[in-house]
Amino acid sequence: MNASTDRYDAVVFGAGAGGMSAAARLTAAGKKVLLVERLNRLGGRASSEVIDGHIVNVGAIAIELGGLFEETFDLLGVPLDIREPNPATVFYIDGKVINVAKGGWGMLLGTFTKQAAKIGAKFADARAGDLPEDKLSTQQWLKQYTSNETVHAIFRNLCAAIFAANADELPARAFLVYFAQKGAFKRFGFCPRGTVGLWNDLGDGIRAKGGEIWLNAPVVAMHAQNGRVIALDVEHEGAVHRVHADAFISNIGPTATATLPGAEALGADYIARAKSVPRPAANIVINFATRERLLDAPGLVTFGKTRRLCNMGELTATCPELAPAGWYQYVAYAVPRPAIGDFDDKVEIEESLADLRELFPGFKDAKMLSIRVMRDEWPAQRSCAGFDMPQDTPLANLWHVGDAVKDYGDGGTQACAYTGREAANKALAALARA
Numbered sequence: 001m002n003a004s005t006d007r008y009d010a011v012v013f014g015a016g017a018g019g020m021s022a023a024a025r026l027t028a029a030g031k032k033v034l035l036v037e038r039l040n041r042l043g044g045r046a047s048s049e050v051i052d053g054h055i056v057n058v059g060a061i062a063i064e065l066g067g068l069f070e071e072t073f074d075l076l077g078v079p080l081d082i083r084e085p086n087p088a089t090v091f092y093i094d095g096k097v098i099n100v101a102k103g104g105w106g107m108l109l110g111t112f113t114k115q116a117a118k119i120g121a122k123f124a125d126a127r128a129g130d131l132p133e134d135k136l137s138t139q140q141w142l143k144q145y146t147s148n149e150t151v152h153a154i155f156r157n158l159c160a161a162i163f164a165a166n167a168d169e170l171p172a173r174a175f176l177v178y179f180a181q182k183g184a185f186k187r188f189g190f191c192p193r194g195t196v197g198l199w200n201d202l203g204d205g206i207r208a209k210g211g212e213i214w215l216n217a218p219v220v221a222m223h224a225q226n227g228r229v230i231a232l233d234v235e236h237e238g239a240v241h242r243v244h245a246d247a248f249i250s251n252i253g254p255t256a257t258a259t260l261p262g263a264e265a266l267g268a269d270y271i272a273r274a275k276s277v278p279r280p281a282a283n284i285v286i287n288f289a290t291r292e293r294l295l296d297a298p299g300l301v302t303f304g305k306t307r308r309l310c311n312m313g314e315l316t317a318t319c320p321e322l323a324p325a326g327w328y329q330y331v332a333y334a335v336p337r338p339a340i341g342d343f344d345d346k347v348e349i350e351e352s353l354a355d356l357r358e359l360f361p362g363f364k365d366a367k368m369l370s371i372r373v374m375r376d377e378w379p380a381q382r383s384c385a386g387f388d389m390p391q392d393t394p395l396a397n398l399w400h401v402g403d404a405v406k407d408y409g410d411g412g413t414q415a416c417a418y419t420g421r422e423a424a425n426k427a428l429a430a431l432a433r434a
């Protein structure tokens with residue numbers, strides 16, 4: 001055991017979207033910050049790896065512009081290296097590309113159901129704060145207005161693409177809050193160096209302002225006294241370091257936090273909730289490349305009736321640097337049934353591939369780069385929207401960030417950036433009082 005020579009204002013553990021955002025904000029506020037990450041790279045489930053000369057994203061690809069995520073970069077003067085596709089989003093239904101940029105959702109739904117205006121009016125109600133009760137699923141809510149199978153398929157695939165859940169798993173309330181009140185991916189882009197490029201830039205910004213980042217550095221224990229965390233044990237460079245701070249921010253999720261040795265200080269009730277409340281939502285990510293372009297659409301394509309596939313993007317249309325010359329590189333997402341709970345990986349992957357084969361004859365000649373099932377401890381969302389834990393913990397100077405403690409109905413890296421801001425503000429207020 002090495003006693004750390006330094007004491008920090010704040011230690012953030014886990015360098016995912018939430019942890020990076022919190023560490024950036026605390027550093028920008030002039031605090032002495034240590035960020036520790038178990039893996040050898042930044043970004044957590046929004047990172048990238050190189051496979052056969054292709055830069056392949058591990059998780060998030062679409063980064064929202066004009067919100068808290070971008071603000072975090074601005075605070076450290078770090079440019080957000082994002083390229084926006086145009087059009088950003090299209091639908092591919094019955095062999096046709098439908099661009100909703102012009103006519104919007106009304107036009108899209110109006111193609112398939114006479115009830116489009118009624119559904120649109122419900123979105124307007126949601127915008128004004130009139131929301132369905134919590135127990136109603138998105139599918140049950142939609143059934144009140146239409147039984148059209150294509151409309152149901154579109155809603156299922158939107159639930160799957162944004163929340164990694166099926167329409168019968170996601171509360172309608174969460175769906176409507178997201179689409180009527182939140183950013184809802186209106187403007188987004190891709191990083192031409194893979195999503196990890198953004199985190200490397202932000203990491204450089206944190207270090208430039210005096211923040212410390214340790215990679216290959218898992219937290220292995222927590223020490224608490226009198227209702228406060230006083231230190232963490234962190235393995236790093238062959239030794240265990242005991243790092244002390246006044247504020248602690250966990251990005252590893254409430255469940256993993258509650259299983260750390262020393263976490264008993266959180267109390268038995270809290271530990272039981274941390275293990276039972278979050279409902280990890282799963283998805284399947286298929287990265288592949290082709291010599292011929294499969295579809296002429298530079299942004300994200302959402303599908304109509306499918307078995308499991310929900311959306312897909314050809315990243316090389318905006319970021320050709322991601323692939324060696326002559327390759328079109330795609331990422332396709334599928335959501336298993338159920339997405340929350342147990343399923344058979346093999347069956348679900350086969351169903352997802354069957355969709356790709358059926359939709360795109362050219363897929364049979366594709367070079368497969370990776371197929372990942374994101375589930376359990378490394379899921380698409382650590383808790384499905386609508387089933388989040390609070391950010392505060394029973395320990396006065398410990399807060400959670402990340403996608404198990406999102407604001408109601410929120411999703412993705414923007415939601416994590418929001419949790420980062422909230423936790424950083426709570427830590428700053430506590431540091432000011434100390």
Ligand SMILES: Cc1cc2nc3c(=O)[nH]c(=O)nc-3n(C[C@H](O)[C@H](O)[C@H](O)COP(=O)(O)OP(=O)(O)OC[C@H]3O[C@@H](n4cnc5c(N)ncnc54)[C@H](O)[C@@H]3O)c2cc1C
Nearest residue numbers: 014016017018038044045060061062219380402403412413
């Ligand atoms: C396939 C897929 C596609 C997605 N697409 C998008 C998208 O296009 N746009 C979007 O906005 N969102 C997308 N998301 C969601 C987004 O990626 C996640 O919501 C977000 O990245 C989660 O971030 P987080 O803050 O919860 O941290 P995480 O990513 O969970 O990071 C937590 C970090 O903590 C580390 N850690 C764990 N235990 C320890 C320990 N003991 N000590 C130290 N470190 C530890 C982990 O290694 C990890 O790096 C996608 C997700 C997936 C899986």
